[in-house]
Amino acid sequence: MKIVVLSGGTGTPKLLQGLKDLADLTVIVNTAEDIWISGNKICPDIDSVIYALAEIIDEERWWGIRGDSFRTHEQLKRLGFDEFMMIGDLDRATHIFRSELLRQGYTLTEATKKLKNAFGVKAEVLPMCEEDVATIIVTPQGEMHFQEFWVKRKGEPEVLDIYFKGIENAKATDDVVKALECCDGVIIGPSNPITSVMPILLVKGIKERLRRKKVVAVSPIVGNRPVSGPAGKFMRAKGYEVSPLGVVEVYADFLDVLVVDSSDADLVGKYKGIEVVATDTIMKGKEDAKRLSEFLLELFRL
Ligand code: GDP
Secondary structure, three states, rough: EEEEEEOOOHHHHHHHEEEEEEEEEEEOOOOOOEEEEEOOEEEEHHHHHHHHHHEEEEEOOOEEEEEOOOHHHHHHOOOOOOOOOOOHHHHHHHHHHHHHHHOOOHHHHHHHHHHHHHHHOOOEEEOOOOOOOEEEEEOOOOOHHHHHHHHHOOOOOOOOOEEOOOOHHHOOOHHHHHHHHOEEEEEEEEOOOHHHHHHHHEEEEEEHHHHOOOOOEEOOOOOEEOOOOOOHHHHOOOOOOHHHHHHHHHHOOOEEEEEEEEEEEEEOEEEEOEEEEEEEOOOOOOHHHHHHHHHHHHHHOO
């Protein structure tokens, strides 16, 4: 079965560890959190997707490479250059490889393909677009890039609004269009609906193609809070209820099925014309991811 997955950098990569052996996958990845640091372009969500698919992701933090060292980062600090993101030595090699290709004139799509092939990843991994998009968090202390909010300020400032700088110029690449047109269905993994999925939905040419496919999403919200990360804060700032039904609202105009956690089984039924089904969605390891993946793929066989 040909499946397209829309992904951010934590919840969906967990799921990909199960899906990768069960379907012919193309992963369309959010690039609105990308940032240039210390001379290199970091694509946090693309990197996490590749590392998860290559089974080398650090499963404690859900970013970076398992067992990585931070000697370059520490040496830079000693020299008086304080990188605000912790970048591992092996992880930095990924960033250098990508950035060199970009400097040579390769597109991000081409560079990502070379990178994922170098890691032996079979699934297609596609950036959502080629244009630069930046997630900006509006706080009482001013506007800041997502990474400044989340990494430097530890997600602490109050969030007034979120917007995606440059999104109006972003259009689906030929590869993204082809993947969406040729697939049997689309899975939106349990990713942050606002900062991971919304930018992908706002890329010109994507949403209208989702409307023509069966789309199944996994709720990243269990009960009235996210499993991890700032999704609750962001949903509230955008006027959505922090609940699985709030997730339905974000995806309402193209979603067919929302999968909620078993602990939210009281929501099973129809909500605004969208089917709500329940299963265990907390992934503590590959076995959980595999079981959830099988459940999701079954929904496309119905
Ligand atoms: P980011 O780019 O690092 O923000 O990562 P994503 O957007 O891909 O994933 C973050 C979301 O994944 C958060 O909203 C979490 O609530 C959700 N999440 C993380 N792990 C799990 C899990 O095991 N199950 C479910 N249902 N959601 C999860």
